[in-house]
Amino acid sequence: MAQNQPIELRIPMPWGCLAGCWYGDQQIRPLLALHGWQDNAGSFARLAPLIASHRSILAIDLPGHGRSSHFPIGLSYHFNDFIRVIHRIVRHYRWEKISFIGHSMGAALSFYYAAYFPAKVDMIIAIDTLTTPYCTPDIQIDISTILTERILAEEEHQQESVELYSYELLKDLLYRGSEQSVERAHCKHLLERSVRRSISNPEMYYFSRDSRVKQLDLVCSQPELVLALAERLDDISYLIIKAEHSEHLNEERLKDVFTILRAKSRIFEFHTLKGEKHHVHLNSPERVADCVIRFIRMNGSHGATTTKARL
Numbered sequence: 001m002a003q004n005q006p007i008e009l010r011i012p013m014p015w016g017c018l019a020g021c022w023y024g025d026q027q028i029r030p031l032l033a034l035h036g037w038q039d040n041a042g043s044f045a046r047l048a049p050l051i052a053s054h055r056s057i058l059a060i061d062l063p064g065h066g067r068s069s070h071f072p073i074g075l076s077y078h079f080n081d082f083i084r085v086i087h088r089i090v091r092h093y094r095w096e097k098i099s100f101i102g103h104s105m106g107a108a109l110s111f112y113y114a115a116y117f118p119a120k121v122d123m124i125i126a127i128d129t130l131t132t133p134y135c136t137p138d139i140q141i142d143i144s145t146i147l148t149e150r151i152l153a154e155e156e157h158q159q160e161s162v163e164l165y166s167y168e169l170l171k172d173l174l175y176r177g178s179e180q181s182v183e184r185a186h187c188k189h190l191l192e193r194s195v196r197r198s199i200s201n202p203e204m205y206y207f208s209r210d211s212r213v214k215q216l217d218l219v220c221s222q223p224e225l226v227l228a229l230a231e232r233l234d235d236i237s238y239l240i241i242k243a244e245h246s247e248h249l250n251e252e253r254l255k256d257v258f259t260i261l262r263a264k265s266r267i268f269e270f271h272t273l274k275g276e277k278h279h280v281h282l283n284s285p286e287r288v289a290d291c292v293i294r295f296i297r298m299n300g301s302h303g304a305t306t307t308k309a310r311l
Contacts, residue, residue, distance in 0.1 A: 006023045006048070007021070007022040007026070008020075009022055013063070015063075015069055016069025017068065018061065018062075018068045018089070019061045019193075020058055020061065021041050021045075021048070021059045022057070022058050023052035024057060029093075029095055029097070029099070030056040031051070031055055031056070031057045031058070031099045031123070032089065032099065032100050033059035033060070033100075034086075034100060034101075034103070034107070034110060035061070035062065035065070035103055035104075036129075037218075038065065038177075038209070038214065039190055040062075040066030040067075040190060040209070041193060042190045042192055042194075043190060043279070043282055044281065045059075045189040045192075046186065046282055047282070047285040047288055047292075051101075051289055054293050062082055062085065063210075064210035064213040065210075066209065067208075071210070071212070073155060073158075076151045076212060077210075077212060077216045078216070079108075079109070079132065079218050083112055083116065087113075087117070095120075097121070099123040100114075100123065101124075101125040102125070102127065102129075103127040103128065104248060104278065105129070105218075107127055108130070110124045111229065112229065114233050115230070115232045118234055123236065123238075123239075125241070125292055126239065127281050127288065128241065128242055128248050128280060129248045131226050131229070131254075132218055133220055134220070134226075139220070143220065144217070147215055151212065151215045162206045164198050164201060164204035164205065165195075166204060167205055170195055171188075171191065174187045180277070181246075181277040181278040181279045182282060182283070183283045186282050186283060190282075194208060227256060227260065230261055235264070236264075236265055237266050237268075238265045238267070238268050239291065239295045241271050241280070243272075243278055243279075244275060244276055245275065245277050246276075246277055246280075258270070267295075267299065269291075273288070
């Protein structure tokens, strides 16, 4: 099968399933590709085919995103829920080790998972984020209070009629909603997995992802916690790619974390891609692939070959 034609798969979960796309050799333990908040596996649709001949990639839709099952009504989405989803994937495939490529929230999930289970992670490729945002206690209290109200309001809103949009309007909403980070020409890769055509009005579409993910309860870190997490990462190969025109990765604020990672990582690299925005891997996949492929070659096939994955 061509490397740019992934296998669509479903991974069973207690509440339904995770949808995913497997690019490349199914005999090789893949890089687990984790997308950003409100994105989906389509985030890697242009990058994964460029990498798959060097290392297979499994790009998943996190719960409530893309084509994956939604959490039951009455439950909300929390960052730590996604950590446990990753652990379920590891158990499902019986991986002794796991390698990550993550964008934005997906990069932060990789960092936290590696800190919780340092013996299980051998490689992290983080695109334009390292960890969750820093947040003072008073702001965290305010956020939690507001989220509690918004989550319940979102559940009530879901009981109302579905809003329909033209495809051009959907592209415009995504473009503006990403702060113009996703170029209009590439919006289709995310929309393909997050919208559906209306049966009653075939010219119109609606969002099929769970609208409750907009109220994700994110872990807002304090510097002391992030440093403690970083100290737990040991002998991991770490590649961090920053988009120049993005505020999602603040080098100055994270300099102490970088110092720890440089000291403890087996291999550590940091690259800034000039002129790029947050969704650099979707807009300029060739530039990201150059960094990633060199990094993968530097690491060889370290721990990658496994028994056949259970697709």
